Amino acid sequence: MANALRTVSKCGIAGLLSASRHGPCRLPHLLGQKMTNSTSSKVKVDLDPTTGVAVMCMQSPPVNSLNLELLTEFASTLEKLEMDKGCRGVIITSSVPRIFSAGLDILEMFRTSPEHCADFWKAVQEMWLKLYGSNLATIAAINGSSPAGGCLVSMACDYRIMADNPRYSIGLNETKLGIVAPYWFRDTMANTVGHRTTERALGLGLLYSPQEALEVGLVDELVPEDQVLTTATQTMGKWLAIDEHARQVTKSLMRKPTVDKLLFNREADVQNFVSFITQDSVQKNLGMYLKMLKSRKA
Numbered sequence: 001m002a003n004a005l006r007t008v009s010k011c012g013i014a015g016l017l018s019a020s021r022h023g024p025c026r027l028p029h030l031l032g033q034k035m036t037n038s039t040s041s042k043v044k045v046d047l048d049p050t051t052g053v054a055v056m057c058m059q060s061p062p063v064n065s066l067n068l069e070l071l072t073e074f075a076s077t078l079e080k081l082e083m084d085k086g087c088r089g090v091i092i093t094s095s096v097p098r099i100f101s102a103g104l105d106i107l108e109m110f111r112t113s114p115e116h117c118a119d120f121w122k123a124v125q126e127m128w129l130k131l132y133g134s135n136l137a138t139i140a141a142i143n144g145s146s147p148a149g150g151c152l153v154s155m156a157c158d159y160r161i162m163a164d165n166p167r168y169s170i171g172l173n174e175t176k177l178g179i180v181a182p183y184w185f186r187d188t189m190a191n192t193v194g195h196r197t198t199e200r201a202l203g204l205g206l207l208y209s210p211q212e213a214l215e216v217g218l219v220d221e222l223v224p225e226d227q228v229l230t231t232a233t234q235t236m237g238k239w240l241a242i243d244e245h246a247r248q249v250t251k252s253l254m255r256k257p258t259v260d261k262l263l264f265n266r267e268a269d270v271q272n273f274v275s276f277i278t279q280d281s282v283q284k285n286l287g288m289y290l291k292m293l294k295s296r297k298a
């Protein structure tokens with residue numbers, strides 16, 4: 001048990017699981033690597049060595065849609081931070097004005113090959129496993145709209161602070177696209193807001209205003225737009241003031257069953273996604289939704 005808990009503190013919940021199934025946690029070469037002010041194409045990361053807090057900023061205009069590239073970079077950045085002994089907490093935010101993330105990039109699932117869909121879905125799984133199973137304290141600084149996959153990223157954090165701007169929205173709106181949020185999206189939401197609220201939200205494909213999201217517990221706090229990041233930084237101090245080992249093990253106890261469900265069924269989940277998304281009727285729905293997005297501009 002003591003060994004297992006030590007492994008948790010290095011690798012997060014997913015790391016513990018990979019340790020128990022495949023030997024010691026992966027990517028030992030990343031241990032000790034320092035990341036300060038590194039800039040990559042779609043995720044900028046700033047690690048403050050004095051506080052141990054990193055800010056991961058999605059910077060993929062126009063809408064931070066989660067395509068294969070952004071998802072891969074997101075997951076690998078998080079993995080490096082996880083392995084960095086100088087990092088204890090991560091704040092996730094966006095540099096794109098008015099948008100946190102538009103969710104999964106629909107173009108990755110529309111008229112692409114089954115092989116591409118499978119690779120894309122593996123990247124979505126990987127991002128969620130790393131974030132939801134992270135040992136780091138994680139805060140979403142939601143400084144814009146956050147539909148579907150954007151909402152998933154937010155919910156996978158330990159705490160959510162959203163800009164109090166009624167023009168922004170957040171929620172799992174998949175049914176509005178004629179698609180179905182998979183069970184691990186649903187579980188993440190149910191763990192956040194409870195079963196009944198999730199049932200209604202998913203069934204109706206609800207996108208909540210910040211005030212509504214606060215009321216149902218989808219976000220924890222609303223602040224004026226220009227204070228989202230500073231509030232996230234202050235709040236992180238509270239999470240990091242808790243004994244690290246106690247916080248990490250408690251987080252693992254809360255999240256491990258949900259992480260395990262996907263971790264032990266990844267391949268079946270990929271197959272399920274590919275066979276669903278490649279159906280003609282689903283492709284037609286995605287095509288219509290894309291058309292609708294474009295026609296709103298005109």
Ligand SMILES: CCCCCCC/C=C/C(=O)SCCNC(=O)CCNC(=O)[C@H](O)C(C)(C)COP(=O)(O)OP(=O)(O)OC[C@H]1O[C@@H](n2cnc3c(N)ncnc32)[C@H](O)[C@@H]1OP(=O)(O)O
Pocket residue numbers: 062063065099101102103104105106107145147148149150173174177179180181182272273276277290293294297
């Ligand atoms: C068994 C498994 C089943 C499958 C499970 C699949 C789970 C899926 C999860 C998802 O995340 S699906 C994606 C859901 N996302 C949305 O519904 C958001 C759609 N976008 C918007 O509502 C708006 O774009 C916005 C985010 C509110 C921003 O509005 P704004 O007016 O600022 O920008 P737009 O002019 O609308 O968009 C600019 C540009 O970007 C394109 N775009 C927007 N969102 C996406 C997206 N998610 N994927 C791909 N492309 C997107 C939009 O079409 C515009 O393109 P152009 O017209 O400039 O070419």
